[in-house]
Amino acid sequence: MKHETLCGLDIGTTKTCTVVAVNGSAGLEIVGVGEAPTLGMRKGVVVDLEETIKSIEAATERAERMAGIHFNEVIVGITGDHIRSTNNRAVVAVSGDDREVTPGDVRRVIDASKIINLPSDRQIIHALPRYFTVDGQEGVNDPIGMAGGRLEVDTHIVTGSSSFITNVLKCVQRAGLEALGVVFEPLASSAATLMQEEKQVGVVLLDIGGGTTDVAVYSLGSAIYTATIPVGGNVLTSDISLGLKTTLAEAEEVKKRLGATEKEERFDVRTLDGRATREHSTAELRQIVVPRVLETLRMAKQKIVENVPRDVVLGEIVLTGGGAQLPGIERVAEEVFGLPVRVGLPNTIGGLTDAMTAPQYATAIGLVLFGANGDREDALRAGRRGNSMVAKVQRWLADLWT
Numbered sequence: 001m002k003h004e005t006l007c008g009l010d011i012g013t014t015k016t017c018t019v020v021a022v023n024g025s026a027g028l029e030i031v032g033v034g035e036a037p038t039l040g041m042r043k044g045v046v047v048d049l050e051e052t053i054k055s056i057e058a059a060t061e062r063a064e065r066m067a068g069i070h071f072n073e074v075i076v077g078i079t080g081d082h083i084r085s086t087n088n089r090a091v092v093a094v095s096g097d098d099r100e101v102t103p104g105d106v107r108r109v110i111d112a113s114k115i116i117n118l119p120s121d122r123q124i125i126h127a128l129p130r131y132f133t134v135d136g137q138e139g140v141n142d143p144i145g146m147a148g149g150r151l152e153v154d155t156h157i158v159t160g161s162s163s164f165i166t167n168v169l170k171c172v173q174r175a176g177l178e179a180l181g182v183v184f185e186p187l188a189s190s191a192a193t194l195m196q197e198e199k200q201v202g203v204v205l206l207d208i209g210g211g212t213t214d215v216a217v218y219s220l221g222s223a224i225y226t227a228t229i230p231v232g233g234n235v236l237t238s239d240i241s242l243g244l245k246t247t248l249a250e251a252e253e254v255k256k257r258l259g260a261t262e263k264e265e266r267f268d269v270r271t272l273d274g275r276a277t278r279e280h281s282t283a284e285l286r287q288i289v290v291p292r293v294l295e296t297l298r299m300a301k302q303k304i305v306e307n308v309p310r311d312v313v314l315g316e317i318v319l320t321g322g323g324a325q326l327p328g329i330e331r332v333a334e335e336v337f338g339l340p341v342r343v344g345l346p347n348t349i350g351g352l353t354d355a356m357t358a359p360q361y362a363t364a365i366g367l368v369l370f371g372a373n374g375d376r377e378d379a380l381r382a383g384r385r386g387n388s389m390v391a392k393v394q395r396w397l398a399d400l401w402t
């Protein structure tokens with residue numbers, strides 16, 4: 001295997017996180033993590049190159065020190081309001097005389113599905129096969145080796161602004177790293193937190209970060225809709241700071257400790273000048289926090305209602321990202337979606353410490369999962385093992401490199 005060491009780089013709005021994993025005989029195991037505050041990003045996009053580079057360098061250096069290895073190839077997360085998704089379908093004739101579907105046919109049909117009307121300043125980030133159709137037989141996961149003359153694919157296509165993506169990649173490069181590929185962040189978070197059965201039944205993943213809330217909807221095993229809402233947990237902090245007339249630091253602390261809790265409690269916060277304290281109740285706090293959380297989650301719901309066909313069954317909501325830790329958020333999400341809600345912790349990888357089993361690390365860990373077995377020659381063979389999510393990215397990575 002070419003990439004023994006795999007590295008994920010999540011440049012979030014609030015923190016940059018680098019995760020190093022080794023793909024050994026025991027499977028994928030995390031050997032190093034590094035974190036640093038991010039100052040150069042706003043709502044998922046770079047607003048200050050130098051600051052962003054510093055964050056990447058700091059997080060990466062920490063991860064390298066912990067792992068005791070040096071690396072330079074990373075899989076990079078991308079998000080922001082510029083991302084769009086759509087589904088497409090393409091068809092090709094199976095090429096060989098023996099009418100047996102080959103890896104080359106699969107590559108050709110996925111490539112054909114990438115032919116969409118795209119303005120010149122946008123590029124395709126993913127073309128994830130949802131399922132194949134061979135001679136009219138729908139719902140084929142892996143068509144390679146099947147007999148047939150006509151191969152179709154349904155793909156989930158994710159596109160983004162070329163300049164926003166280039167800015168992220170510039171920072172990565174100037175921090176001395178090479179981007180092996182880019183992954184839309186909620187897809188990475190899903191890889192770390194969702195179980196295959198959930199994706200099969202139908203599930204909505206919401207990654208509530210500092211500056212964005214990323215959405216990924218899965219049905220019948222694959223992503224059918226992805227989006228970003230440019231609102232995250234940071235706005236709650238400024239709402240609380242304004243509402244209780246206290247500093248951002250104090251507001252952040254109150255948010256994390258009490259958030260939208262239903263428990264009745266009184267608490268003190270320092271006044272803005274820091275000289276006195278004032279008493280407030282959790283009822284007052286709820287009046288500030290709940291409307292904003294409702295608003296954000298309703299925006300997500302609205303996007304899903306507008307873009308996901310009505311006949312798609314959705315059984316559950318999974319919340320991840322730092323914002324998923326807000327006390328009381330599950331109840332608010334249940335109210336909005338009318339579905340069971342759980343908090344998704346990254347737990348599908350070895351070598352995790354307790355500290356890393358927290359929702360804010362779902363993206364970074366998921367990026368590593370995406371890169372697992374990321375050898376382009378292996379791409380289609382990985383697909384044959386039916387490891388769908390990873391395999392799809394293998395194909396995408398392979399496509400990117402050819």
Ligand SMILES: Nc1ncnc2c1ncn2[C@@H]1O[C@H](COP(=O)(O)OP(=O)(O)OP(=O)(O)O)[C@@H](O)[C@H]1O
Nearest residue numbers: 012013014015209210211212233234322323325326
């Ligand atoms: N216990 C908690 N309760 C409420 N909010 C929390 C808690 N812990 C962290 N947060 C919030 O989570 C947010 C950060 O989450 P995360 O680290 O996932 O974001 P990010 O990846 O840096 O940003 P983004 O994904 O938007 O680019 C912050 O707004 C922070 O206040």
Ligand SMILES: [Mg+2]
Nearest residue numbers: 012209321363
């Ligand atoms: Mg994030």
